[in-house]
Amino acid sequence: MPSRGLGGRARRRRACRRRRDAAVARDWAGGLGTDALLAIFRRLDHVDVLLAADNVCRSWRRAAREEPTLWRRITMRGHEGIARRLNRGGMACEAVRRAAGQCEAFCGEYAGDDGFLMYLIEQAPCLKSLRLISCNYVSNEGFTEPVKKLPLLEDLEVSLCDNVGGYYACGSDRRSDVFEVVGEVCPKLKHFRRSNKLFDVRVWWNKDDDVQGIATMHGLRSLQLFGHALTNEGLETILDGCPHLECLDIRHCFNIDMDEALHLKCAGIKTLRLPDDPTDDYDLEVHSPIRMVVEEEIVWDSGYYSDDSGDDDWDFYGEPSRYESDLDKYEKMLPLNMRTFLK
Structure with a gap:
């Protein structure tokens, strides 16, 4: 009996x-080296790193917060469903801070205002x-x-920044093209992109807005x-x-009529995308262009009018968001220490 x-x-x-050995074997996340963790994190949007990845365990948190190389190229895109509930400017500042002066590239969607741009320049001189x-909270002066x-x-x-572009007041009466300033102070600029929400033939004022400024970017290779x-x-x-252009994309610029003179001027461009070319590889939302003026039905309601076009997205910023149930669930899942990024 005793031996039993x-x-x-x-x-x-x-x-x-x-059981302990099995638990240790299952703890693969904490056992990964820093290089492996950084390789994983670089496949994520930096919003995901801020809100989730650095809350998994101590080693993940250390890699997310103490490795400036992870934040050298910052990308904060998407997250449309939760964008309005997140302090995207605060998150962008935190991402730039973690780069510790090494940030070389920043890409932000719904992330940034005039104050953030000043902070970015101070923290990322290179x-x-x-x-x-x-x-849309970035202004001409702030840019x-x-x-x-x-x-x-x-x-x-x-792109899609409604308050940047065209002319801004400078001094008492002087007006200057915003992108002309870019051409003057950024001599190394090689790639420039400006996308509007949609082409609208009803825009009759200053159709060549921004043109003079872009023409001063003499070193451009792609536009x-x-x-x-x-x-x-x-x-x-x-x-x-811009005599050095190698790539020109003017899709949905339907005021352009590619006549013989323009074809001759574009003869040296290696990659040319014309107004009617397909948009399958375009990475922003493509809206149907307004290419002809038609009589629209105007619906009046309490002093406001709307175009009764049946657009399912018309109430995105007005009516209660269709994402509210997802937002409530997301807020409950968000770690307490990251809820500071909620508005």
Whole structure:
């Protein structure tokens, strides 16, 4: 009987050891080296790293917070369903802070305002790539002043930013083209992209807006203008000012009529995308262009009017969000220490 009891205790000890060994074997996350963790994190959007990855365990947290190389090229895209509930500007500042002065590229969608741009320039003096998408809280003045401190900039995108572009007040009466400033202070600029939400033939004022500024970017190798209202004359001005262009994308720029003169000017361009070319590889949402003026039905309601076009997305910013149930679930799942990023 005594030996049988001893054997039972031994079996229990062996079972405990097996369970501990199994638990250690399952803890693959904590056992990964820093290089492996960084390789995983680089496949994620940096929003996911901020909100989730660095809360898995101590080693993941250390890799996410103490490795500036992870934040050298910051990408904060998507997350449309939760964008309105997140302090995207605060998250962008935190991402730049973690780069510890090594940030060379920043790409932000719904992330950034005038104050953030000033912070970015102060923390990332060696920035070479800046992409702003749907950053409607960035103004002409707020964009122009920081960009003057980016002499190393090689890649610039300002897409779907309604308040950046055209002319801004400078001094008492003087008016200057925003992108002309870019051409003057960023001599290394090689790639420029500006996408509008959609082409609208009803835009009759200053169709060649931004053209003079883009024409001063003499070192451009690639240019994309999507849904822009520029005309043949405006395009000729750009081609004359940017003789080194190798790639030109003017899809959905339906005021352009590619006549013989324009074809001759574009003869040296290796990759040419014309207004009617397919948009399968376009990475932003493509809206149906308005290419002809038609009589629209205007619905009046309490002093406001709307186009009764049946657009399912018309209430995205007005009516209660269709994502509310997902947002509530997301907020409950969000770690307490990261809820500071919620508005």
